[in-house]
Amino acid sequence: MRTLLLLTPLALLLAACEEGEITIRLTDAPADDLTRFEIGLAGVDIEHEDGDTTRFDFDPPRVIDIVPLRDGNSITLIDAARVDADDYRAVQLRFEPPTNTGGGRPAARFNGDQLDIRYEEEEARFEVEFSIDDFDSENLLLDLDLRRSVRENDEDIGNARLRFIPQMRAVVTGDAGAIAGTLGPNVVNRAQCSPGVYVYEGFDQSPTTLGSDDPPLVSKVPRNVNITGAPYRIEAIDDGEYTIAVTCDAGIDDPDPDEVEADVNFIATANVRVRAGQTVTRDFP
Template identity: 30%
Template structure:
């Protein structure tokens, strides 16, 4: 939030922090006058005499420069003398002999001793009655050529207040059964604007990420506190390198077989995830994209050998999420009705449904599907089964356990058994424990 005296997004901005100091290379004039900022007004009639009454004091309105201003000097004419005219903080030297014609840029602006400022910050009155071009000291004039050269530079040196904030984007993953690696190549991300355009952030080089490494609340950073234009966005698009032919994105199964992954829009898959978020000026926003592999990997069709990648994504604000974790008794996973492999380790899954006492069901691409999933994993050291589901927005949920998760196809409807269900409330920034004993 901009404080009193600070400039806001969209206003003119002098990039340096300004405080009072004496002009360098001053020639004449009282010491007190040299320490006070004066205005350079537009519209001075050629050859008009100037007196001290014409000078408007803007000490309350304008911020002064600091540091060694000599480093910013722009020497237009080595033969010029006199005090520099400062255009947007940069001293401009030139000959100060006479003016052959009036200089009349846009009268809604005036040049201040250290900074270009809006007209209404410089003097009262309408643009039609704009004060004349004036220098802090008595100056007989400037060459028209000098002003022609100085004005464009001054305009270029005008900077809008940086309407930017910092954005971090991380990637996490909901689990999939039977696979040992899902390597997806990412080339960048796009921020989707409400106007239908996109801000694109390409990676320096293609990043291959094994999404299975991102289960249980683990993440990888895609965008690390980058400065992005402030404003409200409608979503994020992941730039994925998985073409229909020659794809280097792959999936590897527990038997060692490996197949290419190709992008597909089947089953509602999209590289984009909707979700409005606002990047505030000078503030940091952290987001996480949940790449739900359980619903994103589709089997080949026809004679094709490539598996289809139809991304199902979920976008959350890290400030609004909590974590669900817990233990699972082995008895739930060794029941004769389980279909979880010879070692009871495949397909043990936590389904998380929105709301309390929700109807639990398999995945079938319906609106009441589980919003995310967690894998039940064996800790070889403790011998206990446990799970973690991260990045759940604060709210109420129904949590269900099944040992038949690998039977659940993301598109078709199956009947799978849930061995236990319970309700849970998630709070932002907190971890909630739910054990299945």
């Protein structure tokens, strides 16, 4: 049985003010060999627990180079926007290929190759549960994993293009920590070592490749590699238990499940416990 209440004008005004704020930022788990990867973003949506959607449109669409958004760098997509106080369950990005990328192609490699981007999906939805209370605020971080999002086969190579199939994680910033450490000389000085650090949910997990049915949660290829070692840092890891795996075959790990899977060997693993707001350190000498 429902009870009907007669609300005064003041009560109606207060009921209408049940809002909070949301800020959404974008970061990148970078691809190995790209110096530029410009995407067009038409908008961001947040999905309520009941299935309703709050939309944020970009007019004109924003052009964002994903490559610089690494090693803790990020860009703000939504800044302290007012939204209903409610429970939410997902974030969605809406893509639109940019029509102006400064006169050049939207993607480039270290060797100077200029490439087009073919969008395989117009939208990408990522589950993340969060609540916004009245007069409260929440911060989300979207981690776009370019290592798994960029695909290329023989046809793409012939057409000087990359295929973009967005793979992303969405985390509540206040619930996340980080993993950092150094790959030491015993790792980086192995013959023809292309080092990479892979993270899997749960303790004692068997490491898998990017193109497997159960790929890593996130992976990282250190940039500053020399004979003394290679520091790495992986941001936006939810509070929980994880397995870290290290490989020297990151350079041949193909994220496309339709390609022949490369022989990727993992040389070390370790369990780590990540806590919100903290950085756990794990070195591999």
